[in-house]
Amino acid sequence: MPALSRFGIPLGLAGLGGAWSAARSSLGSPVWPEEILYGAASSLWLVLTALYVFRGLRRKGAFTSDLRHQMAGPFVSFIPLVGILLSSHYSQYLPPWGAWLCTAFIAALAVVAARLLAHWLTGGVSMQSIHPGYLLPMVPGFFVASIGFSTIHAHDAAIAAFGIGAFFWLVVGTIVTVRLMTGGEVPPAAKTGLSAYLAAPATANIAWMVSHPGPAGAVQLGLTGVLAIMALMQIMLLPEYRKLPFTQLFWVFTFPVGATANYSIRWLATADLPGRETYAWTILGLASAFTLAIAARTASKSTRLTAPRSTDVR
Numbered sequence: 001m002p003a004l005s006r007f008g009i010p011l012g013l014a015g016l017g018g019a020w021s022a023a024r025s026s027l028g029s030p031v032w033p034e035e036i037l038y039g040a041a042s043s044l045w046l047v048l049t050a051l052y053v054f055r056g057l058r059r060k061g062a063f064t065s066d067l068r069h070q071m072a073g074p075f076v077s078f079i080p081l082v083g084i085l086l087s088s089h090y091s092q093y094l095p096p097w098g099a100w101l102c103t104a105f106i107a108a109l110a111v112v113a114a115r116l117l118a119h120w121l122t123g124g125v126s127m128q129s130i131h132p133g134y135l136l137p138m139v140p141g142f143f144v145a146s147i148g149f150s151t152i153h154a155h156d157a158a159i160a161a162f163g164i165g166a167f168f169w170l171v172v173g174t175i176v177t178v179r180l181m182t183g184g185e186v187p188p189a190a191k192t193g194l195s196a197y198l199a200a201p202a203t204a205n206i207a208w209m210v211s212h213p214g215p216a217g218a219v220q221l222g223l224t225g226v227l228a229i230m231a232l233m234q235i236m237l238l239p240e241y242r243k244l245p246f247t248q249l250f251w252v253f254t255f256p257v258g259a260t261a262n263y264s265i266r267w268l269a270t271a272d273l274p275g276r277e278t279y280a281w282t283i284l285g286l287a288s289a290f291t292l293a294i295a296a297r298t299a300s301k302s303t304r305l306t307a308p309r310s311t312d313v314r
Contacts, residue, residue, distance in 0.1 A: 007078035012254025077137030132193035138168035143203035261287035
């Protein structure tokens with residue numbers, strides 16, 4: 001699981017890059033924060049993917065084993081998920097290649113999701129092992145796919161991907177919620193996955209907004225209400241999160257925060273609300289500070305782990 005959890009880092013950076021992209025369009029923010037975040041996410045994603053593939057080539061069946069892992073299996077979807085975010089961003093600079101890459105990564109996500117679902121439905125997972133991370137490939141994953149399709153102007157495909165995400169939000173979301181409510185406490189390592197309850201409505205809102213530009217309709221308002229209550233739930237979960245020891249799994253929190261900031265900025269740009277720009281900048285600042293704090297804590301912990309210990313020669 002540690003190898004797959006590292007993909008949460010480029011996922012979180014790309015998520016915050018999307019928020020800065022929304023700020024550039026709505027608030028006139030400079031382009032450099034967005035490009036730095038996407039550039040860092042791209043570099044990390046390429047390195048981590050190369051290392052993951054190299055490890056898989058050395059050990060036969062490594063990818064299948066990871067897919068079938070009851071705890072880490074859903075995190076395999078991070079690899080194509082980050083690819084969708086990066087390719088959809090860079091498609092503005094390389095339109096033909098970006099569109100092809102985005103489509104290829106969405107197809108890869110669909111294959112991973114289908115293999116996971118087939119494994120789950122044939123007795124490959126127990127109810128007790130299910131955790132909130134099971135939502136990631138099926139729900140936020142396909143909402144991000146819908147955003148990617150909208151970015152490359154494939155409107156019909158975007159609606160189809162949104163429909164897949166909505167279907168599994170109902171089906172998988174119900175199963176995960178029943179497990180959490182009746183199956184006892186999940187392991188501490190899985191509690192960071194509770195942020196998927198925020199990632200789902202945040203990505204759904206963005207997906208619907210970019211595929212349906214113009215005044216907010218009933219669907220958009222309903223999705224915004226779901227996002228608001230899920231954000232409030234995350235605040236109520238803060239005491240639980242504070243009990244968790246810091247690990248690189250904390251990067252899982254950064255993508256939902258970035259996606260929520262992304263949608264909030266877009267929504268405020270359309271809302272007739274006094275001081276909306278101030279609110280938007282505040283939300284963007286808080287999301288950026290949160291991601292930077294996670295990055296600083298990660299770097300600090302890595303430095304402590306790699307620092308040589310002094311020896312007493314007396």
